[in-house]
Amino acid sequence: MTQPLAIFPPELQRRRILFAAALIDPITGATVSEGLRVSVDELTRAPIVNRRGYFVWQAEEPLRPTKLTIAPGLTPYEPDIHDIPMLPAPPPDDPSLPVVFDKDRLQRIFLRPAAAYSFPDNALVLRGTLCEGAAPVTGARVAIEWKSESPKLIVMPRKLIALPPWMTSPAEGLTGSAGGFVAALVLPKGAHPLTTGGKNITVRLRIDRGREGVRVGGEIDLPAASEDPVAGYGNNWSFKNPIAWSDLTPV
Structure with a gap:
């Protein structure tokens, strides 16, 4: 259920990152991105899934999201809504600057297993x-x-x-x-x-x-x-x- 390696063109990597979410399976510890629909309020663009399986939203000045919604689709997790903390201002819009991922923009969220989840023997x-x-x-x-x-x-x-x-x-x-x-x-x-x-x-x-x-x-x-x-x-x-x-x- 983890996201396969994705290669994005360089110009996409240079865009300003406002917020990212890592959705984690609480039993296996794996980052989950496939099969889920994840959205935030206020922003108009859909997220990008990066190489690590994080859902990433680009800056849309001056908008700031406050809620993240998880729709599990056919995955064995519960739907969920999480508050998004106050976010720092996005980095300068300068393609010549290196892309540095700011950990303050990353929110780690544990998914909640649904009744259909197949629990391993050690759980x-x-x-x-x-x-x-x-x-x-x-x-x-x-x-x-x-x-x-x-x-x-x-x-x-x-x-x-x-x-x-x-x-x-x-x-x-x-x-x-x-x-x-x-x-x-x-x-x-x-x-x-x-x-x-x-x-x-x-x-x-x-x-x-x-x-x-x-x-x-x-x-x-x-x-x-x-x-x-x-x-x-x-x-x-x-x-x-x-x-x-x-x-x-x-x-």
């Missing part, structure tokens, strides 16, 4: 349903957090306490019309998750509802036991019952 997957009362919660971002064994020091009266930090997976899920979601986690190279007796990893859910706030669920030690809230095997687990927003802890 931990959690599925469930989120509700508020009897109504499903739609459009919430759901991520898996894993507890690292690396200590995090916090200051308490007259002492320091080491708490294991929670690390958030970039492979978010999005709750659909019925509140259902799928979230995934691939541990980064060199990761050291906290383990308890007979367990491989401790995780919890982090749910972001935008203006409604962010909340987290209780700790889950995997592999799960029969009395735990999830059921499954290997790296695939599902919550036995709907998750109530009111039962989650605000952060």
